Amino acid sequence: MYSVLNSLIKKGFVVSVDSGPSRYYPHPPAEVFSQLSVHYRKILGDLARKLQKIYREQQEDVFVWNLHGRRAIINKAKRMLSEAQQSVILALWHKEWRPLVNSLKHLHEKGLKVVILAYGALKTDFGEIYLHHASDPSYREGGIRKFILIVDRQELLFATFPKALGLWSRDVDAVKFFRDFVIHEIYLMKIKNCLSSEIERLFGKNWEKIRLTI
Structure with missing residues (x-):
């Protein structure tokens, strides 16, 4: 006792x-x-x-993690944004913009570089925003909304909606591939804005003259 x-x-x-x-x-x-x-x-x-x-x-040793469901994808995106230290590159549609806008604005106010490629109409008063016309081929031909998030050039989240299937990776080559894709899309939008009438004459309103030959 x-x-x-x-x-x-x-x-x-x-x-x-x-x-x-x-x-x-x-x-x-x-x-x-x-x-x-x-x-x-x-x-x-x-x-x-x-x-x-x-x-x-x-x-660090994981190449790809698969994500299923809208909630899982959006929550993963929020977690990535909460840990961002330097920069964010994001390509998305308005439906995926709404649940992330507060996190993105907070990062911008902290001084991080926020670059947004917006498919369709999207209004914001922060970050570098580039508007991609809403006739994106994936959306026009299959109703698919692309979502790409790259944080600090080290972490990638790619998803498609409305099926809500996604993948996450830290693989250097995968991150670089999707980062280059978004940057090239921005280049194309800049060129189109400067030469819109000439591009439409040569390639069609939705660039269909190029797509039909490839």
């Missing part, structure tokens, strides 16, 4: 009063639970940091 009492004293659950025969009094439950809460929060915090470190190290 004394070994149990000594253990409780060491843990701070019981106090011993030496008054002839020793007497033992419990600490107030609120104090005990407060001490336990602090103790286990510290243990769980240390464990979470160690597991996160292991998780990040393992991620």
Whole structure:
């Protein structure tokens, strides 16, 4: 019995009063639970940091993770944005813009570079925005909305809607491929804006004269 009492004293659950025969009094439950809460929060915090470190190290070796469902894709995008340190490149439609706009605006206000290629109409007062005409072939021919997010030139999220299928990767070549794709789309929009009438005459309103020959 004394070994149990000594253990409780060491843990701070019981106090011993030496008054002839020793007497033992419990600490107030609120104090005990407060001490336990602090103790286990510290243990769980240390464990979470160690597991996160292991998780990040393992991620470096993962080529692609598949994502299914709109919620999973949007949540992944929000997580990526919350950890951005330098830059964000994003290509998307208005339906995917709405759940991310606050996160993007916050990054812009922090001084990060935010580049947006918007398919269709999209109004914003921050970041570098480039409007892609809504006749994107994937959307026009199959109703598919592309979504590309690149964070810090290191992390990629690509998805298509409305089927809501996506992939995430840190692979250097995959990140570079999709980054180059978005940049080339921006180049094309800049050229089109400068030479719109000539391009339409040569290649058609939706560039169909090129697409039909390839």
